[in-house]
Amino acid sequence: MIRVLVVDDHPVVRAGLAALVSGFEGVELAGCAEGGEEAVELATSLAVDVVLMDASMPGCDGIEATRRIAAKGGPPVVMLSTFSEHSRVLDALDAGAAGYLVKDAASDEIMSAVVAAARGEAPLAPRAAAALLSARGPKAPHLSEREQEVLALVARGLPNKLIARRLGIAEKTVKTHLTGAYRAIGVTGRTEAALWAHERGMVERVA
Amino acid sequence: MIRVLVVDDHPVVRAGLAALVSGFEGVELAGCAEGGEEAVELATSLAVDVVLMDASMPGCDGIEATRRIAAKGGPPVVMLSTFSEHSRVLDALDAGAAGYLVKDAASDEIMSAVVAAARGEAPLAPRAAAALLSARGPKAPHLSEREQEVLALVARGLPNKLIARRLGIAEKTVKTHLTGAYRAIGVTGRTEAALWAHERGMVERVA
DNA sequence: ACTTTTCTCCCCCAAAAGCGTGATGTCGGT
């Protein structure tokens, strides 16, 4: 029996995943967590073989929680996410996630990813990789580190002046990075850029 | 046996809700739909007692689908949504929804809402109304019709000039409405406002 | 050593956004 810990801030999805896990051959539900903190605790205190975790959560998000679980030598983590963006996937993998799935995956895909992870494999290949390289645009827009930082702050609604202050650089520099970022992601203004960034989960929700 | 049609664009939630429905006393799954169009079809072609529908979906959204189902004299609709905002709830109810639940609700809350709807009741009172008036801020920001329209367009990344053209009014007027809207929702700039609007599902995803 | 990328900052300037105030007119309620 593979014991699975389900982590999601959203009650409905949590209940859904829990039901999914419970009703699957050879798999059982070890527990549920609503947030990253709780996930880290339960992943080690309970007997857990695999963690099924949502990537975007308020507070301690999936990536951070995965990092901590991995640091403690906890069970493998399969990451679930709404978006399939290059850097996020890499972040998740860097944090120590065993697998990464977009939520567009069918339920049996998720479950087979779970059993694969339990066997020590990396359930990435099946479709996530494909969806990653083809579905969401052929060209992964290349943003420099600084451009991403600036963009993330724009996506929080901060004006250039504050962004500059926050990063300790001149406002002119912020603008330069922004113009670069706009061209890179193919938008015409800051509002579009902010929404773009949000769609990719570049910014954690403040709420 | 109450036959339920589950509608959600998101595979995981759909599977989750389906599992939830199937595993509940006196309720069974009549079918699943991925979008509004399909929902309208299945709601009448299949023998359905209650429709459990997500409010925000690409293309034909939950509100619109509800309107059509109600127009056809279809089964009662219980609306599920991530946000609890005044106008959206009212919209849903106007469209003919029997109930409205935020997704923060527990799974048994959802199910009892379903059975209530099947009995012809309005599963609004239990917690949705409370969550509606207290949880999301004491004061539901009152936006005039025009302010909402303008804000929705801002939240799509359009500049004032285009918004003005789209609505057939002067750009100055757009600004006026915007200043009003900013004050009403308590933000300091257009980017924040755009994000605010998105959080409330005021704009349908273009993707 | 050389090139490329990235980060940094500057100039000027045009366009867009935002604020204050005021002035119409309509509509609906008291």
Place this chain on the structure above:
DNA sequence: ACCGACATCACGCTTTTGGGGGAGAAAAGT
């Protein structure tokens, strides 16, 4: 008839954005 809310537009004004080019320095790849 009056008042408040709404939508419409205007003048003027400040701030913010965004685009163009240029330019120095450090880091990384060739």
